[in-house]
Amino acid sequence: MPDAAENEVDVVVIGLGPGGEHVAASLARAGLEVVGVDRRLVGGECPYFGCIPSKMMIRAADALAEARRVPALGGATEVRASWTTVADRIRDEATDDWDDRVAVERLEKAGARFVRGHGRLDGPRRVVVTTADGEVAITARRGVVLNTGTEPAVPPIPGLAGTPYWTNRDAVRVRELPASLAVLGGGAIGCELAQAFARFGVEVSVIEAFDRILGPEEPEASAVVRAALEAEGITVRTGVGVTAVAHEGAFSIGLADGTSVGADALLVAAGRRTNLGDIGLDTVGLDPAVRALDVTRRMRVKGTRGLWAIGDITGKGAFTHMSMYQADLVIRVLTDDGKPRADYRAVSRATFTDPEVGSVGMTEQQARDAGLRVGVGLAKLPESSRGWIHKVGNEGLIKVVADLDRDILVGATAVGPSGGEMIGMLVTAIHARVPLATLRGMHFAYPTFHRAIETALGDIS
Numbered sequence: 001m002p003d004a005a006e007n008e009v010d011v012v013v014i015g016l017g018p019g020g021e022h023v024a025a026s027l028a029r030a031g032l033e034v035v036g037v038d039r040r041l042v043g044g045e046c047p048y049f050g051c052i053p054s055k056m057m058i059r060a061a062d063a064l065a066e067a068r069r070v071p072a073l074g075g076a077t078e079v080r081a082s083w084t085t086v087a088d089r090i091r092d093e094a095t096d097d098w099d100d101r102v103a104v105e106r107l108e109k110a111g112a113r114f115v116r117g118h119g120r121l122d123g124p125r126r127v128v129v130t131t132a133d134g135e136v137a138i139t140a141r142r143g144v145v146l147n148t149g150t151e152p153a154v155p156p157i158p159g160l161a162g163t164p165y166w167t168n169r170d171a172v173r174v175r176e177l178p179a180s181l182a183v184l185g186g187g188a189i190g191c192e193l194a195q196a197f198a199r200f201g202v203e204v205s206v207i208e209a210f211d212r213i214l215g216p217e218e219p220e221a222s223a224v225v226r227a228a229l230e231a232e233g234i235t236v237r238t239g240v241g242v243t244a245v246a247h248e249g250a251f252s253i254g255l256a257d258g259t260s261v262g263a264d265a266l267l268v269a270a271g272r273r274t275n276l277g278d279i280g281l282d283t284v285g286l287d288p289a290v291r292a293l294d295v296t297r298r299m300r301v302k303g304t305r306g307l308w309a310i311g312d313i314t315g316k317g318a319f320t321h322m323s324m325y326q327a328d329l330v331i332r333v334l335t336d337d338g339k340p341r342a343d344y345r346a347v348s349r350a351t352f353t354d355p356e357v358g359s360v361g362m363t364e365q366q367a368r369d370a371g372l373r374v375g376v377g378l379a380k381l382p383e384s385s386r387g388w389i390h391k392v393g394n395e396g397l398i399k400v401v402a403d404l405d406r407d408i409l410v411g412a413t414a415v416g417p418s419g420g421e422m423i424g425m426l427v428t429a430i431h432a433r434v435p436l437a438t439l440r441g442m443h444f445a446y447p448t449f450h451r452a453i454e455t456a457l458g459d460i461s
């Protein structure tokens, strides 16, 4: 940044995850003076350590798994997995060897200024950035947008600190696969990466403290995915805590039931910690110990003026599409484009295990807890025409959750091949509050997987 006189702009964005980058570039293109600040890589977790590299691993792993299914359907295949191909693709195509030059140039071309460093609030509409060359203070006339995201959470397990465990940030950079891997945490990250590594020949154990994997999903979805993982040789331990970790050449993970798991590598996928503790929240009257920022439907941080927040730090769903959705709202708010309001009724997500889990809205339990008169419909994919034809790899189900008083769906889950795609029409149904009778009167192409949605709708009781 040049001299102090110029350090007054319209908007400062602290943290350039997917949403923050979008906000900074879009506001600059709209003619506002914008400074974007990031201490690491422009684009955040998703392109360098999250969605994109993990999905490249999964794409390759799924291709291997499909090839291994050929003998059951029509011939013979010999599959020789090569991790180098995946590691090279992540390094060269996805992350430019974890270099954000292209993203920085894109941002600057849009008209924003970029400062690499740690940003923190210093009172209302004021930001101080600690850079490699010292501190830079910036005043933001309109205000500040926070998009500081998360870091991997590492549980305080005796012996764990100081061992060479991986988080997702190490797992996506691996060039040599270990013979065996223990995965701590059976959430989305743990399950996706466990299956991907296993399909490349790694002996994988998943250890999950909760009584089932994929805890936020419907129990039926957790059960189908667990069975699929176990059928591929992955050991899944649930409902058991980790008491200690030791590393002497290999890892030994002690469990609360007295048993232990040994592995050459350990991936900690035990949740995320929001980056809120060190960004000066106290200087604007907020508690720096909060887990998430309370935001209005226009993304303003409650109790403040000139401060907006988007992405994982808002606690509305840690997904790239949520960060982008909220970014669009802030862009509209700051360019005075109508009166946008966030709507979280039909938030969807896809977990890219095989079978894939697509889900939207409420689970059955959430709908019951909300006091709704709930109806539930279920259809099993192997019993559908397409599932029966598909044969190997046909595991899955459709579950729909209805509010019987309003005669609409409030939640749905699609597990199966392309479960994340199948959920699409159910997202529309919930978002647009399509009456159940209208959904039941639709045409469902034969023989598709999504035709099982018709069966599930007919099963609602």
Ligand SMILES: Cc1cc2nc3c(=O)[nH]c(=O)nc-3n(C[C@H](O)[C@H](O)[C@H](O)COP(=O)(O)OP(=O)(O)OC[C@H]3O[C@@H](n4cnc5c(N)ncnc54)[C@H](O)[C@@H]3O)c2cc1C
Pocket: 014, 015, 016, 017, 018, 019, 020, 037, 038, 039, 040, 041, 042, 043, 044, 045, 046, 049, 050, 051, 052, 054, 055, 117, 118, 119, 120, 147, 148, 149, 150, 168, 189, 275, 278, 279, 310, 311, 312, 313, 317, 318, 319, 320, 321, 322, 323
């Ligand atoms: C392995 C993995 C797989 C995932 N897969 C998917 C998926 O398939 N689909 C999906 O929708 N989501 C997925 N996610 C989640 C997704 O990555 C995040 O929800 C997404 O990145 C949005 O995060 P965000 O916008 O809150 O910010 P982040 O992406 O977390 O970025 C925050 C940025 O802020 C910067 N920052 C933090 N503090 C400061 C500070 N004080 N000063 C300056 N800069 C700062 C950080 O350096 C970072 O660049 C995955 C996550 C992981 C870890």
Ligand SMILES: NC(=O)c1ccc[n+]([C@@H]2O[C@H](COP(=O)([O-])OP(=O)(O)OC[C@H]3O[C@@H](n4cnc5c(N)ncnc54)[C@H](O)[C@@H]3O)[C@@H](O)[C@H]2O)c1
Pocket: 155, 184, 185, 186, 187, 188, 189, 190, 192, 207, 208, 209, 210, 214, 215, 240, 241, 242, 269, 270, 271, 272, 317, 318, 319, 349, 350, 351, 352
């Ligand atoms: N496909 C996707 O959209 C996708 C993929 C990956 C991640 N994500 C996002 O990233 C977020 C973080 O993912 P995640 O999988 O790290 O977190 P998570 O919170 O979803 O899962 C972490 C799991 O670890 C378990 N756990 C915590 N401490 C433990 C311990 N000491 N021992 C054993 N188990 C323990 C928890 O019970 C939980 O099931 C997700 O909530 C999701 O929003 C999305």
